[in-house]
Amino acid sequence: MTHAAHAPTTHYTSMGLDSRKMAFWAFIGSECLLFGSLISTYLVYKGRSVVGPYPHDILNIPFTSVSTFDLLMSSLMMVLALAAVQRGDMKWGKIWLFSTALLGLVFLGGQVIEFTEFVHKGLTMSTNLFGCTFFVLTGTHGAHVAVGVLWLLTLWVRALQGRLGPANAMTVEITGLYWHFVDVVWIIIFTVVYLIQ
Amino acid sequence: MANTEVREHAHPTVDVYLRVAAALVILTVLEVGVFYVPAFHGVLVPVLLVLSAAKFALVIMFYMHLKADNKFFTFLFGAPLLLAVGVMVALLFLFYGALTLRGAAGAG
Numbered sequence: 001m002t003h004a005a006h007a008p009t010t011h012y013t014s015m016g017l018d019s020r021k022m023a024f025w026a027f028i029g030s031e032c033l034l035f036g037s038l039i040s041t042y043l044v045y046k047g048r049s050v051v052g053p054y055p056h057d058i059l060n061i062p063f064t065s066v067s068t069f070d071l072l073m074s075s076l077m078m079v080l081a082l083a084a085v086q087r088g089d090m091k092w093g094k095i096w097l098f099s100t101a102l103l104g105l106v107f108l109g110g111q112v113i114e115f116t117e118f119v120h121k122g123l124t125m126s127t128n129l130f131g132c133t134f135f136v137l138t139g140t141h142g143a144h145v146a147v148g149v150l151w152l153l154t155l156w157v158r159a160l161q162g163r164l165g166p167a168n169a170m171t172v173e174i175t176g177l178y179w180h181f182v183d184v185v186w187i188i189i190f191t192v193v194y195l196i197q
Numbered sequence: 198m199a200n201t202e203v204r205e206h207a208h209p210t211v212d213v214y215l216r217v218a219a220a221l222v223i224l225t226v227l228e229v230g231v232f233y234v235p236a237f238h239g240v241l242v243p244v245l246l247v248l249s250a251a252k253f254a255l256v257i258m259f260y261m262h263l264k265a266d267n268k269f270f271t272f273l274f275g276a277p278l279l280l281a282v283g284v285m286v287a288l289l290f291l292f293y294g295a296l297t298l299r300g301a302a303g304a305g
Contacts, residue, residue: 017267017269021270022269022270022273025270025273025274026273028273028274029274029276029277029278032278032280032281033277033280033281036278036280036281036282036284036285037281039285040281040284040285040288040289043285043288044288044292061229061232068225072218072221072222072225073218075218075221076218079214079260080214082208083208083210083211083214086208173262176260176261177261180256180257180260180261181261183256183260184252184256187249187252187256190228190249191228191246191248191249192249195228195229195232195241195245196245
């Protein structure tokens with residue numbers, strides 16, 4: 001049985017656009033509203049906690065800066081993976097896809113360490129308004145990263161099986177759209193939650 | 198036009214991707230830098246928001262290809278984004294603004 005990469009049946013809208021890509025942009029638009037509401041909730045309750053720990057007591061900027069750098073680099077790996085798949089260079093396509101997933105896992109590991117440290121310092125979901133809104137916002141983002149890592153690893157396995165090639169470049173591009181969106185959400189969270197205290 | 202592929206865009210080259218990554222790293226270093234420099238504390242919020250917006254724009258324009266892609270994708274992303282920002286600004290005014298409904302009623 002061969003697993004030669006083949007192009008999925010592509011449907012175009014009446015505007016001549018790839019229907020999967022258009023649907024995915026609409027999905028990303030809805031995600032803007034989800035994260036917009038979570039960030040708004042965080043900002044509205046900012047500074048209204050009546051008991052500590054407060055953000056300036058607990059947030060570790062150097063540690064989170066490294067996580068931010070990690071996620072930015074994962075976005076670079078993702079576009080390099082797309083470029084490699086588009087030109088049919090599947091050796092580097094596999095390497096960059098796996099690197100992207102690996103950097104995503106490193107980010108998730110950092111988030112687990114951060115959350116564990118916060119809980120040990122007495123900040124949980126039910127401690128105060130900061131804890132509640134912080135964990136919901138960053139936890140939702142982390143869940144999106146986890147989904148992205150699973151998605152990337154799925155693509156990587158398909159590439160290893162020879163079932164991913166230039167004909168499937170749109171699949172990699174759509175995965176990239178999701179991954180970059182997760183990155184831009186973190187760009188905002190890093191500024192709003194961590195740097196503007 | 199159905200079942201007809203429209204050439205949506207030409208993706209940037211690897212060189213452009215690397216330059217954007219370098220710009221993103223520099224902007225992040227600047228963000229963390231201004232956070233620690235006391236001289237910037239008076240203008241910390243606007244400076245951080247501008248730097249963050251620049252990073253956001255770089256990623257969506259070059260990595261998500263909105264700069265060269267079909268403008269309808271920009272609309273699909275931009276319209277909900279504007280709505281989300283509008284809701285955020287409205288809520289912040291309601292909770293923190295000098296002009297609140299209660300304040301306006303009291304002043305009247």
